[in-house]
Amino acid sequence: MHYGLILKQLRERIGLTLVEVSKLINVSDSLYSRYEKEKQTIPIKHLNTLCNYFNVSIDYIFSFTNIKNYNNSSKNINIKVSGQRLNELRKELNYTQDKFAKKISVARSLVSEYENGNFLIATSTLYTICTKYNISADYLLGRIDKKITLKKEEN
Secondary structure, three states, X not given: OOOHHHHHHHHHHOXXXXXXXXXXXXXXXXXXXXXXXXXXXXXXXHHHHHHHHHOOOHHHHOOOOOOOXXXXXXXXXXXXXXXXXXXXXXXXXXXXXXXXXXHHOOOHHHHXXXXXXXXXXXXXXXXXXXXXXOEOHXXXXXXXXXXXXXXXXXX
């Protein structure tokens, strides 16, 4: 995903240690170190906390944009809005939950849980959806209201 290097650069730019950042999100410094090295995927709730602290968007952390932050962005993830937007995206694609689940390599029941606002979209699943369908993570998570289409990656 390539978010680890950006998190490290943001942390070092303001002179914070691993220990200080790990306390911010209430995890051990060794666990936070694994997040920066991408040896373990950082949960969205921790990523959101760090984005708020560093005043950057999730899209910036994921390297989807060079824009550090969006105007009028929320500091909070709205799980219900996230579910509705995922449902809208799936319907725009004219996919059933089963077909969408297969496309993003998760169980159909998980797509249902996401859409119903019961579970927050997992970091790796969010990244997959955003890159595969060129949509902003901040938009999908309800942090911004403007639907942003990402540029397609050159293969």
